[in-house]
Amino acid sequence: MDESRALRRAGWAGAGSIALLVAAVALGYLVGVDDPSMSDSDILARLNDDGRQAAAGAGLPVLAAGVALLLWFATGLRQVLDRLSGGDPLTHVIVPAAALFCGLMITGVSLDTGSAFAAWSDEFTADPNTVRALGMAGQVVALTGLIGCGVVVAVTTRITQQAHVLPRWAVWLSYVVAALCLSGFWSGGMASAAFALWLVGAVIGVLRAARHTAPDAARTPPTLG
Structure with a gap:
């Protein structure tokens, strides 16, 4: 596969990851508990609602697909940055930093939705306080994963x-x-929204770099703008 096609596919993978990650977060929000002030009755109603349980079940596979596409995009972004910098070792942190974000996001969402999966079995009696603790733990873990995003943004910039x-x-x-x-x-949430918008710009940059990467790429340097 030529370099231009590989970069183009990585760019479209990044675009797909944005859509899937947003969808996964929305599905998880339907059943997750990230507000400790929510009443016990509201928490139990969310956990035992069949529709919300189904949303949680669909959300994790969607999240997994989004994470896979984001890592694919990260490899393409690193390739563009490697050419721009002439082989700067700093580009080596791009994929591990993206993997850090992906791993912590999956962990956080799993913690937040785990009680709903348990309730789905009809053999689990949820304790609202435990659900609150798991929900807050999931939120903290997922948002801490944004540190990986910060590294990706800082190195790229x-x-x-x-x-x-x-x-x-x-x-x-x-x-x-x-x-x-x-x-x-x-x-x-402000950082999450800001990173999502930045990621849109990065996807556009990789797609432009793919368009400017001709067979004689040695004479045609890529550009992000």
């Missing part, structure tokens, strides 16, 4: 800044996104 392929405003905006992600749990 640094290399593209050195290569002068992004406007100054985009560089500093990316650094803001990296700072939000690196604050992990404390930045909450």
Whole structure:
């Protein structure tokens, strides 16, 4: 497979990962408990609702597919950055950092939805306080995984800044996104939304790099902008 086609497929994998991850989070939210002030009756109603249990069951496979596509995209992003930087070793952290985010996100969502799966068996009597604790633990773990996203954003921004392929405003905006992600749990949903928007831009950048990667790629450097 030629390099242009590989990058194009990695870019579309990134686009697919955004859609699947958003869908998985939405499905998990239907049954997860991330608000400790929710009443006991509301918690039990969520856990024992057949429709919400089905949503949780569908959410984990969707999440797994989204994670796989995100890791595929990370390999393509690393390839683009490697060419832009001339082989900077800093690019080696891209895939492990993405894997950190993916692993902690899966763990967090599993903790949050585990009680619903147990209730599905009709052999589990949920304790609302335990469900609250698991829900908050899942939220903390998943949001802490944003540290991996922060590393991806920071490394990408640094290399593209050195290569002068992004406007100054985009560089500093990316650094803001990296700072939000690196604050992990404390930045909450704001960091998640910021990373999702940044990821859209990164996908576009990889697809553009694929378009500019000709058979004589040695004479045609990739660009993200």
